Amino acid sequence: MNGVPNFHHCYTFVLVLVLLFPVFSVSTNTLSAKESLTISSHNTIVSPSHIFELGFFKLPSNSGWYIGIWYKVISKTKRTYVWVANRNSPLSSPMGTLKISDNNLVILDISNTTTPVSVWSTNLTRGDIKSPVIAELLDNGNFVLRDSNNNKPDGILWQSFDFPTDTLLPEMKLGWDRKTGFNRLLRSWRSPDDPSSGDYSFKMETKGFPQIFLWKSDSRRLYRSRPWNGVRFSDAPEMQPFNLSNEEVTYSFQITKDNIYSIFTLSSKGLLERFTWNETEHNWHQFWHAPKDQCDQYKVCGSYSYCNSKKSPVCQCIKGFEPEPMYPVVLGLRNRSGGCARQTQVSCDGRDGFVQLKNIKLPDSMEASVDRRIGVKECKDRCLKDCSCTAFANRDIHRGGWGCMTWTGELVDIRSYTKTSQDLYVRVVRQAAADQDDKSKKSAKVIGSSIGVSMLLVLSFIIYGFRMWKQKRSSIDFPMKEALLSSMGHISRENKTEDLELPLMEFDAIATATDNFSDANKLGQGGFGIVYKGRLLDGKEIAVKRLSKTSVQGNDEFMNEVRLIARLQHINLVRLLGCCVNKDEKMLIYEYLENLSFDSHLFDWKKRFDIVNGIARGLLYLHQDSRFRVIHRDLKASNVLLDKDMTPKISDFGMARIFGRDETEANTRKVVGTYGYMSPEYAMYGKFSMKSDVFSFGVLLLEIISGKRNNSFYDSDRDLNLLSFVWRYWKKGKGLEIADPVIVDWSSSTFRPHEILRCIQIGLLCVQESADDRPMMSSVVLMFGSETTAIPQPKTPGFCAGKSPSDSKQREYRSWTVNQITLSILDAR
Template sequence: MHPFSFSSSFAFFLSLIYSLCFLSLGATTDTLNPGQSISTIDGSTLVSENGVFELGFFTPGNSSNRYVAIWYHDISPKATIWIGNRENPIPPNSSASLTLTNSGNLELVAGGANGNGIILVLSNVTIWATNTSSLKSTTLTLSDEGNLILNATNSDASGDNKVLWQSFDHMIDTFIQGMHVGINTKTGERQLLTSWRSPDDPAPGNFTMGLDPNGSTQLFIWKNGTIPYWRSGEWNGASNFIGIPWRPLYSKGFYLVTEGNEKYYTYTAANNSLSRFVLHWNGVESIYLYKDQWDEFWHEPVKQCEVYAACGPNGLCKNSGVLASCSCLDGFEPKSDKEWKAGIWSSGCVRWAALECQQNKSGDGYKTIPGTKLPDHAVRVQNIGTSDTCRSYCSNNCSCNAYAFVQTVGCMLWNGDLIDLYHFDADGYYLFVKVPASLLDSNLHPAIIAGTVSAALVFILVACTFLWWKFIHRSKVKDSLNIGAKSQQLSQDFLRSRQDFSSPSHFAYESEEGQKFELPLFTFDCLAIATNNFDSSNKLGEGGFGLVYKGKLPSGEEIAVKRLSTTSGQGIEEFKTEVILIAKLQHRNLVKLLGCCIQGGEKLLVYEYLPNKSLDAFLFDPLKRGLLNWKTRFNIIEGIARGILYLHRDSRLRVVHRDLKASNILLDKDMEPKISDFGMARIFGGDQNQENTNRVVGTLGYMSPEYAMEGIFSVKSDVYSFGILLLEIITGERNSSFHNKDDFLNIVGYAYKLWYEDTASELIDPTIKETCSIPEVLRCIQVALLCVQDLAYDRPEIPLVTKMITSDNPRLPVPRWPTFTLQGYSSQESAMKGRDELHSVCDVTVTRLQGR
């Protein structure tokens, strides 16, 4: 048979018919005339006259869908400025054409393809159109400004064109010169930027950006359409927004225009340079300048303080790295003291003392806050030319809570709460907050004086009591430490070391490898000085066995000091055994012990200080949770698994932690996890502590069923706790927050329900759902469900857990449905016979649960 077969001829014939029907362009041009098209078959495009922009079909990122779009010509990677069918992509393996019809409508029509990849005209489906029509001649032109314009040409002598449709009126996520971001003050119609749904999906996302519909000159980024996420502050009328640190870019062509009912911002780039403003899928706006490549010139919001109202009403936000530090303004106090101490600031602050004018008195004054991003909801007062006049205007109005005067903006007053107040790292403006006379240094209120005197008397009383206690305490130190020859030597070391707080004594221990090491032994005085006498302001956290404080040694080294409570139940020998245990365990994912203190009735542990504190401080905080993207969370999961693997298998001691939970996972400056709090850890292979087999201690919700019910603990108990922790990391919610959700007791039952209904993706934290690898998260959910199975026998050991998490294509068993009954687990013994697993079983009935 001739190589040019019948089937090939037929396909060629159909392709020819397709091309003739749509008159695809054969040469590069910037214009389409009626009946002409560009198509995916021949890869034809439109290129603007001077080669700045190009219109064609593109596929974003890892997607298989295609879109008709405009991008910068001959610049890689492609930077799109407009997409037509962002909500209706061209399906994979489908052909498509963009055609200007004879009736004046621009249509995107999708076809199909057979299994061999040969384009066939199977059907024509219009998936996007301009929905325009004209009885006159029309042309479609791509300008060098990047605007795709559909014109109707008049036939009269003027030769004027009427714009039927243009892409600049249908912006997506990108703003370039010539575009307008604004509002029609009469109709309310707005021109907005809308983010992509994800980095690979240009469908409309969660964030929009536009001009304030309430009449101010501020630009806003909104989340989910109406929730403020970021704002620019007022336009100063010349070169900048007062809510953004000054940038020279604005002075070179960014300006506000008011024409009748239209108010909008537009931009003209200096020296014909290429620049673009992009609203990313995650709500961050970036400015890019092109010079050999695209360079990011500026972006916001990135730091937590830059997010709208990070500290709630009347709260002042200051940056500490990317995180926020909130404080109430003078004269205000937290609305919810409990939430404020927990780092939840959304409820903000309220006045604790009424203004004098509210009591028909005079004498209110102002506290000055320098370097601020001025609050939202300002009332601009016209025809006030000085700061003093603005001050008088506010003083004469009792509802005025603050004022500011900016030369290029004028007088601004705030009659309600002060919202979105942020202390700039540099520059900023002065805000004057009205306060009662009692808070002014020149006129102290009698109540303040009385309170100060009372506080001083209480301080003196406490100091005297402390000195008396210390005198009695010192006289008993030697007797308290007299517990044998080793203790006497230890006491002498303490007395010697007290002469120099920066030179702690030591005691020796042997590492797992048989090497001799000395662990620093600090005095109580040294640690009291380091923590400012265990001041509550230095408190980092607390647990069932005591409080943890931040401290600083004379050398400048920052430390975390755990001070065990006197009711912890540990004697000196048990404490020393625990210290040596922790000191012997050295791994990158275990917290490092720096030393300890045993003095009188005090027992303290000194750890390395980790600046990001614990995992729960991020994971369960609505404001901080977004800082943990999926990549960071997965790294934390891997790190915790490696730490447990070391405890269970790689360490010569083989340790069961027994209290794995989010608050016991500390994070270093690089967000690397470190397992902490070994107060309940037990070594297998040595003498068992029988007390801990009939007095169950731990954290309810993290305990395995056999441990909570019968006091049986093993390495599988830690695996169960790890499974709970894994589900919390994925959901961003506490285990306890699922109580009675859909009639389930905790996160385990709810997760199983979604898993078996094939809707497990609903478990994923919404803040990471759009950017995470769904298959990777689903794999972690399945591993978590395997870890929390009712029977310890059914749970995988940690080496297999680690392998299942990190393997791209693991063959995972199906988790068993949980029973959630208060059944006994002694029947497991027969199932576990012959297995290489050490465990401890209570010899007596469990009569007490002691939660932490």
């Protein structure tokens, strides 16, 4: 400060604070009743081994002040906050203090020096405390308020470990205190810069057998952990077993080696993650997360069905059950999200048996009963004697299986794993159980009695395969045979029959659903034809893609989409419900998505960021996690739809290509797709790979940020496409100036400038001219999900040096505020 007057005012201000709240230097790990922490003094409390530190902090893009705990030992690179006291009551100005008052910890707002206001307190009401109390920060990160004369556990009056925020530390407990009825749970931050309570929570349910659920808005279950099997949580990090006692139902984890730091967190996006600190890289390393795939979604397959991510379709009925008849469309798709029902009701007269499901995640155990005293044989007998028992399993895998769990309600949220899981025995009529028990014996008899015939069949197949190979070389005809489609539900390609696993719907039913393809039900139009909204007789809403007779999309594209999307299951891919072939009519029936494509809902950055993150995860699934590698080849804004929850769904797989796992790229003479989204090597040389989709994604990302389309961009003679426009501003350090004005709101908590700049950098990495320089989608998803992941500097984008090949003439400039129709006109196919 310059000048005596300013110094005088500062002196007076400090004097007033000292008179009201004496400030002492806090150099130990304790805070006494005579001491306080203030924002202005920057004093903190440090644990004895200097592992953790407690004090006031403030986050970027957030005006509030908070009391929190962070790792001091690793804070040189990036602070990691593990607990926040006043997460929902921040101080609005740097006029706050933490002190002990009336045997309670309190955070006071002292901006009004005459009447300090408490914004947070431990709220203890015990009146029998005779000794002075102190607050202490322990080396495990626990901040405790205790009797100064009693440092044993029974001397603790309050502890931060009982009030987690979004992070579980080693030795911290998650779960119920039966004496007080208090449930320790994790609650996500609202955003990376806002520690207030977010939408997601992770908490234990003790009804039935204890299990832990991930919730959204405390009303919708998203994910369920597997029950403890006596040794481990096989789908979660190694943790101590449940502490099942008269006093508590909890679990925790411990670190057995010194100088190893590990945390379990619930992110603001609803992702459960386990991290360990990597001292070499000075960064947190994620080694586990959940949910991982669509099978981790709670009850994704409905009742009496199990999810297997290694199969297509992923939902399978338990033996002895069949898809619910009330879901005819879903039945044809074999998704079975509507669940399955018994083929024959159990009799409860001694004629029932059990079907064994091996290596599975046991069903939701809220309706389960547990008896730890008996083994599997007694458990089976108990279930048979109880007419309401639907299944049983071992509770504990020790000693070859011990303890008995029985279910009396519907069996839901089951999934299959390859190993390290338990077995479930589901009650069915004895015939279904016998079919399973005798399967291997019957197979052996059949093989033994027909080995000669089998040898002849093998020889026949070799000859047949050779003939098919010769025919394949001479013809790539793809005939549409209506009679075959209608009667058998198969397609014929190159004389090879393939099961569509997709219902064939009657033309009359589709015409009725769309009011005879009324213009009032028209959703959009493109080079392929028109998309209509419809409603089936059972009330289900659908979207019908009716291919025009003059469409550039022919039989190949139609059947390609049918074969591909019917076998792909992911939350960020649109679901194909059926198809219709009638004379020269070809139609695809999709799930109807309420929000269609990018529209006027997207007025804030958070929604746009969530959407691009979802698109990235969908593309990662196609490239790496699906049963076969898929290159989309036509990723663009109009091929991304939004459901009622604004979840993005990638659509239109007519141009997609399947790659073998050992394939990295391919060439084509027929370049398909949309100019403006094509990578340079694909548009000019017909060479495509996963990096071609990465380029398209990068263009889409920059479009979403800027609100402008690449293939219709025009900004005088300076920038002939969006990529060169973004690149020019990025090199000048003015990246934020390309952001859509609709999302630029400095007063909004959802506007995060640093996140926008990070996404621009990721987008520029994706559109680099050389395919080798572009990241894989796995790296893109990682960069989206972690702000600590280092991002390299991008090189020159493709098509930046000159005019984009999208047009031979410049179009009229249009500002795109992400409100185009779902399926726009296709370019240059």
